[in-house]
Amino acid sequence: MPEISAFLNAHHVSMAPWIGATADDLDKLEMGPAVPATAFLDQEGHIVARILGQMRDGELRERLDWMMGTRFTQPEALVNHLEK
Numbered sequence: 001m002p003e004i005s006a007f008l009n010a011h012h013v014s015m016a017p018w019i020g021a022t023a024d025d026l027d028k029l030e031m032g033p034a035v036p037a038t039a040f041l042d043q044e045g046h047i048v049a050r051i052l053g054q055m056r057d058g059e060l061r062e063r064l065d066w067m068m069g070t071r072f073t074q075p076e077a078l079v080n081h082l083e084k
Contacts, residue, residue, distance in 0.1 A: 011064070040067060053081030 004017055023033070031037040032052060040049040040063050049063050062075045 013064075040064075042067065049075060049077050049079075051079045051081070056081070 001019070004019070007013075008017065021029075021037075026032065026035075026037055029037075029039050029047060029050075031039060031050060036054060038051040038055060038060075039047050042048050048067065051059055051063075059075075059079065062071075065071045066073070066075055
């Protein structure tokens with residue numbers, strides 16, 4: 001997906017995104033049946049935030065900024081747009 005590559009390059013993200021997870025993969029990450037679902041992992045591979053359902057404007061940037069150390073306040077660890 002060229003849009004993802006362009007975003008990662010523009011923001012100097014060196015890790016590869018994981019696209020195409022299966023239902024079994026989501027279960028292992030405790031993501032439930034949500035599609036789409038997004039998990040944010042730290043350098044040790046621990047989930048530090050999850051978004052279930054479609055991500056809203058600013059939610060990606062808010063979590064990436066926090067993980068990169070540019071913000072001090074941790075965003076919500078679990079956002080569930082499926083229950084709203």
